[in-house]
Amino acid sequence: MKRIGVIGVGEIGRAVVTGLYDGGGERPEVFLSPRGARAAAELSARHERVQVCADNQEVVDRSEVVVVAVRAADRHVALAGLRVDAAKVVVNVMSGVANDDLRRLLATDAALVRAIPLPAIRERRSVTVTYPSHPVTDALFERLGGAQPVADEDAFDVFSALTGTLTTHYAYLAELMAWAADQGIPQSAADRYIRGLFQGVGRALGDETRSLQQLAADHETPKGNNERIRTTWFDPANSRALHQALDGLLADLRRRTARD
Template identity: 75%
Template sequence: MQSIGIIGVGEIGRAMVEGLRDGGGASPEVFLSPRGARTAAELSERFEGVHVCADNQGVLDRSEVVIIAVRRQDHHEALAGLTVDDDRTVVNLMAGVATDDLRRTLATGAPIVRAIPLPAVRERRSVTVTCPSHPVVDALFEELGGALPVPDEDAFNVFSALTGTLTAHYAYLATLTSWATGHGIASDAADRYVRGLFQNVGRSLSDGTRPLHRLAADHETPKGNNERIRTTWFDPANAATLKKALDGLLGDLKQDGAPAPRGR
């Protein structure tokens, strides 16, 4: 692959560029759309071989693989009237925009692959779900931490819904620090401790030999502190509420024209 284009240079677009250019070795030329002008200009200044095009058609004309990362509610306006040659490969990062919808908008016979890269692609340690499997696209994301192809959009939407839990996790950590400060702990000390506590949890996740339920069991003692919080706070009713929220998000992702999720 000699060239990659990105239309819609937000946080994920930035992370992909950084992952590609900071990884060492040869990397493809990158062409950025003027959407997200400040980010695009900054990336072009930082990295050799990263260019900002005058418009979205310029990105398409110069790129073998084109990544579309505009906001879901803006995609008809941003992509209308563009010409996408059939020898291009289109990668759709827009949550809730099905392949058939995007193909109608672009009026192209080019391969279209959906993907869910996360910000950790900048460090080349994020597994990216793709649909359907495509050798060029999967190879691209393997370079950025790994590819996880799924066979159809029903499965893809389940993974897309899972990404909607990220900020809830951060809010959970913020609630822990808030609780501690409410009991007289300095906010910076509480923040530092909670970050360190869960960074260690994150490192344990790299142990792929133990399933998640086994990790949970290995980190608690019968009738100990962890078991007490898990069973009194994260009880069956709490778990059912979480699953209900995920079911609602999944239903929206499956519906054409459903309200756009606020983000991943």
């Protein structure tokens, strides 16, 4: 994989390029669409082998692998009329757009792979879910933190729903800081402590020899502070509400994919 194209240089497009170029190893040539002109120009100025193309067709023509990272609502305008040779591999990172829909739009026999890369791939710290498994895309995302192929698009949608919980975690931490401030703790002190507390939790997640349930148990003392908050706040009703919210999101994702 020596030539990668990116159509739509937003947050994920930038993360792909940054992860490939800041991680060492062989650096492919990268061809960027003019969409997201400022970000594309910055990446091209920073990295010698990154070039901004005149249009999306040039991106496709010069690349072996094409990452489609435009917003789903913009896909018809951004991709209309593109000619994609069957020898290419197209990585579809558009939320809610099934491969069948993209194949109809592009009218191509090229290999299509859906993926859910997260911004943390820029630091090669995030596993990317893919469907279907393909040696080229799996190798790409292994370089960016790991690839996790799944069996079908139903499973892919489950992981997509899980991704929707990310900002809830940040909001939860913000509520902890707000509570501390209500108790008279300076916001800067609460912010620093909470960040350090949960960065430590993040590091503990790297220990894959322990299940998530075991990690929770290992951080609790019977009848201690952690057990008290877990059992009084994150109670069965709270757990059911979370499952219901995820069920609703998953149903919407599947309806959207079927409709498109």
